[in-house]
Amino acid sequence: MDTASSDTRTNADRAYDLIRERLVMLDIRPGDPINDDQLAGELGFGRTPVREALKRLERERLVIAYPRRGTFATIVDMTDLADISEIRKQLEPTAAARAARVATSQARERLSELISVLSEITADDDPREVLRIDVGVHCEIYRAAGNPHLEDILVSLDGHATRIWCLFIDRLPDIADHVREHISLLQAIVDGDEEKAATLTLAHVTGFEEAIRALV
Known part of the structure; x- marks a missing residue:
């Protein structure tokens, strides 16, 4: 990525990249609960960028959020x-x-x-x-x-x-x-x-x- 585009990237973009890699590589296992506070602490971001990243990842079907239950990594469905x-x-x-x-x-x-x-x-x-x-x-x-x-x-x-x-x-x-x-x-x-x-x-x-x- 060039310098100009790197300079315009937000913390939410960076959090998205890091969390997405964990999900794609199954470092976060399918079905695992995702604690945004814990992720924010591990990644060194505030809760808001992490929450924004998780919303984006939900649109990609890598995570799923359930009311009153929390957010989870989606299951890998072989079908x-x-x-x-x-x-x-x-x-x-x-x-x-x-x-x-x-x-x-x-x-x-x-x-x-x-x-x-x-x-x-x-x-x-x-x-x-x-x-x-x-x-x-x-x-x-x-x-x-x-x-x-x-x-x-x-x-x-x-x-x-x-x-x-x-x-x-x-x-x-x-x-x-x-x-x-x-x-x-x-x-x-x-x-x-x-x-x-x-x-x-x-x-x-x-x-x-x-x-x-x-x-x-």
Whole structure:
């Protein structure tokens, strides 16, 4: 993120990012109660930014608030897999092709840097850290596409897909290989090859769904 955009970010934005990562990576487990006072203390923010962040996360269906009961992390529902995959198969290739077409020189430079990061991933790396890299790669592709509406949709969907990954992370021995698949995709975007970027993205999303279904 550039300096200008960083300077305009509020404490609510920062709280949102931190809490969202905990929810997506299942550091806050599905069904767990969420205490806004405790979170505010842990994150070093006041209660108001945390509450604003939780309202935003509720719209993304990552938390749910019940009157007089409190706020909880949503359950990861495996029946959502087909719905999530259906939309991602349509929109992810669109975003990748668009990124290949319109990405700025700065965006292409960031994607090139990520290629180097991905090249260093090994099967011995912590799967959770590899998955965090995967999330970052996806976000950079969505951002490079230059359509904030498309970006918002895909960031939300990728978050739910990552929660599903995390449920099975101990049973998926090839996470490093799955994430390294992005190397050729990122290169296609950097090279401006729209068709290849879209094709590789569709294969990646389809492979994710197939890998999960093989374990269910």
